[in-house]
Amino acid sequence: MAQTNAIELRHITKRFGQKVIANDDISLDLHKGEILALLGENGSGKTTLMNMLGGIYFPDEGQIFIDGEEVTIRSPKDSFRYGIGMIHQHFKLVDVFTAAENIVLGLEGEKGKLDKSSIRKTVREIAERYGFEIDPDQKVYDMSVSQKQTVEIVKVLYRGANVLILDEPTAVLTPQETDKLFAVMRNMKKDGKAIIIITHKLHEVLDVSDRVAVLRKGKYIGDVETATATQQSLTDMMVGRAVSLNIDRPKAEKCVERLVVNNLTVRDKEGVKKLDNVSFAAMGGEILGIAGVAGSGQKELLEAIAGLQPEEPGSEIRYISPEGNEMSLIGMDPLDIINAGILLSFVPEDRFGAGLVGSMPIVDNIKLRTYRDHKGILADRAKAQALADRIVLDLEVVTPNTNVIPIRRLSGGNVQKVLVGREISSSPTVLMTAYAVRGLDINTSYMIYNLLTEQKMKGAAVIYVGEDLDVLLELCDRIMVLCGGQVSGIVDAATATKEEIGLLMTQFRREDKA
Amino acid sequence: MIRITKRDGISSLLSVAIRVLAVIAALILCLVITFLFTGRDPLRVITEMVGGSFGTTKRMWEFLQRTMILSCIAVGLAPAFKMHFWNIGAEGQMLMGGLGALILMKFCWTIPSLPLLILMALLAIVFGAIWGMIPGFFKAKWNANETLFTLMMNYIAIQIVLYFCTIWEGTVGTVKIGIVNGKAEEAAYHKGWIGELFTGNFNDKDYMWLVLIVLVVVVAMWAYLRYTKQGYEISVVGDSVNTAKYAGIRVNKVYVRSMAISGGVCGFAGFLAVSAVSRTLTESTADGRGFTAIIIAWLAHTNPYLMVIFAALYTFMELAGKQMASAFQLNDYYSKILTGIVLFFVLGCEFFTNYKVRFSKKHKGGAAK
Numbered sequence: 001m002a003q004t005n006a007i008e009l010r011h012i013t014k015r016f017g018q019k020v021i022a023n024d025d026i027s028l029d030l031h032k033g034e035i036l037a038l039l040g041e042n043g044s045g046k047t048t049l050m051n052m053l054g055g056i057y058f059p060d061e062g063q064i065f066i067d068g069e070e071v072t073i074r075s076p077k078d079s080f081r082y083g084i085g086m087i088h089q090h091f092k093l094v095d096v097f098t099a100a101e102n103i104v105l106g107l108e109g110e111k112g113k114l115d116k117s118s119i120r121k122t123v124r125e126i127a128e129r130y131g132f133e134i135d136p137d138q139k140v141y142d143m144s145v146s147q148k149q150t151v152e153i154v155k156v157l158y159r160g161a162n163v164l165i166l167d168e169p170t171a172v173l174t175p176q177e178t179d180k181l182f183a184v185m186r187n188m189k190k191d192g193k194a195i196i197i198i199t200h201k202l203h204e205v206l207d208v209s210d211r212v213a214v215l216r217k218g219k220y221i222g223d224v225e226t227a228t229a230t231q232q233s234l235t236d237m238m239v240g241r242a243v244s245l246n247i248d249r250p251k252a253e254k255c256v257e258r259l260v261v262n263n264l265t266v267r268d269k270e271g272v273k274k275l276d277n278v279s280f281a282a283m284g285g286e287i288l289g290i291a292g293v294a295g296s297g298q299k300e301l302l303e304a305i306a307g308l309q310p311e312e313p314g315s316e317i318r319y320i321s322p323e324g325n326e327m328s329l330i331g332m333d334p335l336d337i338i339n340a341g342i343l344l345s346f347v348p349e350d351r352f353g354a355g356l357v358g359s360m361p362i363v364d365n366i367k368l369r370t371y372r373d374h375k376g377i378l379a380d381r382a383k384a385q386a387l388a389d390r391i392v393l394d395l396e397v398v399t400p401n402t403n404v405i406p407i408r409r410l411s412g413g414n415v416q417k418v419l420v421g422r423e424i425s426s427s428p429t430v431l432m433t434a435y436a437v438r439g440l441d442i443n444t445s446y447m448i449y450n451l452l453t454e455q456k457m458k459g460a461a462v463i464y465v466g467e468d469l470d471v472l473l474e475l476c477d478r479i480m481v482l483c484g485g486q487v488s489g490i491v492d493a494a495t496a497t498k499e500e501i502g503l504l505m506t507q508f509r510r511e512d513k514a
Numbered sequence: 515m516i517r518i519t520k521r522d523g524i525s526s527l528l529s530v531a532i533r534v535l536a537v538i539a540a541l542i543l544c545l546v547i548t549f550l551f552t553g554r555d556p557l558r559v560i561t562e563m564v565g566g567s568f569g570t571t572k573r574m575w576e577f578l579q580r581t582m583i584l585s586c587i588a589v590g591l592a593p594a595f596k597m598h599f600w601n602i603g604a605e606g607q608m609l610m611g612g613l614g615a616l617i618l619m620k621f622c623w624t625i626p627s628l629p630l631l632i633l634m635a636l637l638a639i640v641f642g643a644i645w646g647m648i649p650g651f652f653k654a655k656w657n658a659n660e661t662l663f664t665l666m667m668n669y670i671a672i673q674i675v676l677y678f679c680t681i682w683e684g685t686v687g688t689v690k691i692g693i694v695n696g697k698a699e700e701a702a703y704h705k706g707w708i709g710e711l712f713t714g715n716f717n718d719k720d721y722m723w724l725v726l727i728v729l730v731v732v733v734a735m736w737a738y739l740r741y742t743k744q745g746y747e748i749s750v751v752g753d754s755v756n757t758a759k760y761a762g763i764r765v766n767k768v769y770v771r772s773m774a775i776s777g778g779v780c781g782f783a784g785f786l787a788v789s790a791v792s793r794t795l796t797e798s799t800a801d802g803r804g805f806t807a808i809i810i811a812w813l814a815h816t817n818p819y820l821m822v823i824f825a826a827l828y829t830f831m832e833l834a835g836k837q838m839a840s841a842f843q844l845n846d847y848y849s850k851i852l853t854g855i856v857l858f859f860v861l862g863c864e865f866f867t868n869y870k871v872r873f874s875k876k877h878k879g880g881a882a883k
Contacts, residue, residue, distance in 0.1 A: 306760070308759060308760065333762070333764070334761065335762040335764060338762050348760060352757075353754060353756050354754075354757055355760065357749070358753065358754070360749070360753065368750065371743055371746050374743075377743060377744070379743040379746040381741075
């Protein structure tokens with residue numbers, strides 16, 4: 001009994017398409033009654049791996065053993081059957097149902113019967129046993145994020161889960177709520193449940209887990225007992241050794257303040273602070289890198305500057321034009337910014353959901369920037385066509401044509417070339433990019449780096465949100481690190497080390513946040 | 515073994531061919547069914563079908579008139595549908611437009627004909643536009659579901675129109691359908707009728723103006739959607755609201771403005787129905803065409819020219835069914851059955867434009883995925 005593990009993964013490989021290997025020959029054990037933290041950078045394959053336990057994906061190769069027996073998990077239902085309960089990052093609850101109704105949703109009970117009082121009783125028992133605070137009759141739409149998460153956890157316990165997988169459960173929680181969650185997790189552990197928690201936050205790993213397993217770029221790096229680990233040792237495992245990329249980084253002649261951000265605070269729809277008192281200046285003639293684990297406020301920061309996020313009172317965003325005119329961007333929407341003559345370009349993370357229109361051909365996507373240039377009621381066409389031809393030629397975009405084939409059907413690299421090409425075509429004074437090389441091959445990535453450097457030398461203030469620390473260190477002049485919506489440091493890229501940034505990325509300043 | 519795969523895209527030639535085949539298959543099925551029910555010579559059945567729309571000059575004008583009104587409503591839906599704003603309130607927008615026209619017809623008939631007609635058209639457009647803008651505004655402000663909202667607005671419009679028409683046409687307490695300015699001995703006789711402007715009297719050729727006016731609307735809408743800034747904004751909003759926002763398009767404004775245009779054109783269709791066709795207004799002036807137009811607009815993929823073709827096809831089937839019903843002593847529902855068959859095929863063929871179906875005799879190799 002003591003010898004069998006709750007879960008054993010053996011040589012698991014998962015590919016997406018021909019090129020992307022999300023998980024490469026991963027073997028991993030989960031002991032009974034332990035909390036295992038799964039650590040890794042974005043895109044290192046943590047969620048993919050867990051989704052194979054949750055029945056969302058099916059492994060291409062490898063075996064899964066549960067309690068020593070080999071199993072095949074083909075669907076979430078199979079996964080439940082083997083006692084695995086997965087709590088996803090995005091909750092899957094029905095808003096108009098109560099907690100109890102959500103908990104039993106989809107369960108095959110006695111035919112046609114819904115014994116609410118017995119459900120309530122069981123829910124209360126579970127809550128008492130592990131220390132949850134839950135009201136079975138509360139409707140989901142009345143709940144806070146943390147309460148919704150509690151419902152999700154009770155749901156899998158109600159179904160008899162012995163193994164719980166929590167995918168970044170603390171990303172949406174306040175520190176107090178996190179403490180409560182950890183207390184509950186320890187109670188579950190005492191009860192013999194095995195738990196896997198995916199998180200980026202090192203102090204949480206050290207706080208709650210017994211053992212840490214690290215993934216990097218789809219590969220299993222190793223595991224350590226938490227008791228013997230430090231933030232430094234975990235960072236090293238997570239980011240690996242620095243690799244020299246040899247990105248050309250010329251020094252710009254004169255740097256002038258272009259964008260000054262002071263005390264910028266942004267809340268999301270639920271009122272959770274996404275940016276907390278962020279202050280920095282972006283200079284014309286430099287590339288300012290922004291590092292941080294996913295969801296640290298990068299998106300909100302760029303959107304706030306672009307006029308897509310309402311700022312809290314007291315926030316300040318000032319733009320200083322190359323001619324030296326100052327204006328405040330607070331309260332401006334994207335059209336106001338265009339009309340004010342500010343040449344602000346933005347390459348958003350979500351190419352089709354924010355930067356481009358997937359069903360339209362290249363020319364019509366270029367038009368998003370140029371269609372207003374024509375006087376009168378007609379939309380510009382000639383200028384967009386000329387620009388499209390130039391981008392295709394200059395950036396070597398591979399496409400059958402520019403005016404028929406929907407851009408969605410081009411490869412990721414070509415799509416990104418069109419988007420970046422469009423955004424730099426207006427000779428922007430501020431150029432913001434979010435994960436501009438995500439999913440691109442090496443050559444295209446370098447082309448993008450060169451284009452950004454070119455813009456910098458022309459005097460634009462380039463803001464580069466990235467995830468690959470090696471690239472950030474070689475491409476940028478300065479790097480600002482965000483953690484939990486706060487600036488945890490601004491470093492000089494020429495002298496900083498990867499470890500330094502890695503530590504800043506996970507240095508969650510708890511006392512400030514509370 | 516049948517394999518169904520999603521198409522990556524489809525050549526326009528193939529997509530047209532699939533649709534034409536679907537229509538032909540539907541017509542053949544109509545013939546077979548009619549033959550089975552009535553035992554008539556299939557040739558005779560075809561003659562009657564075609565005769566329904568083209569048998570006499572009068573029927574031909576009737577066919578054109580119906581096609582054009584239906585096209586006009588469908589074209590009105592185009593900007594909304596292109597924006598992925600499901601406006602199913604064309605029925606109400608058309609009726610409100612008709613009401614706008616009727617008000618002037620009833621109370622301002624002393625104005626000379628041309629200005630009167632222009633004013634009627636304008637007021638109809640304004641009424642329709644307001645009826646369209648209300649759901650647009652609520653969508654923009656509170657993200658209210660436009661489908662339900664526009665649907666409910668239909669019923670409000672129907673009640674309003676019923677109320678005023680009963681009063682103005684002097685048919686309180688009767689089941690008669692009145693005709694505004696319809697008594698030959700009145701001075702107001704024929705005022706506000708399009709035909710009156712050109713011929714001084716009503717005859718079949720009146721519909722010529724209807725046809726011309728609607729064709730202008732069709733071309734104008736095509737050009738608006740394709741070449742103007744606003745048309746471009748509509749396409750962007752229809753594909754991705756978020757991309758539109760990033761590009762500095764004020765999405766809420768686009769919702770309200772496009773719904774004003776959508777409702778306005780539907781209101782204009784109401785004016786045409788009142789002034790050029792029925793010369794009166796009842797709740798049956800729209801006669802469900804506001805709903806039929808939804809199918810037409812959807813089939814045409816918001817292309818105004820295709821809308822005219824589908825409207826013609828629909829009208830042809832409707833009249834063919836009516837003609838056969840009377841020729842073979844079947845009741846009126848027969849035309850609905852035939853129209854239903856054609857719609858079923860035309861809508862059903864969408865499947866084949868989106869998916870490829872392959873039949874393979876056996877598949878090679880071990881376990882298939």
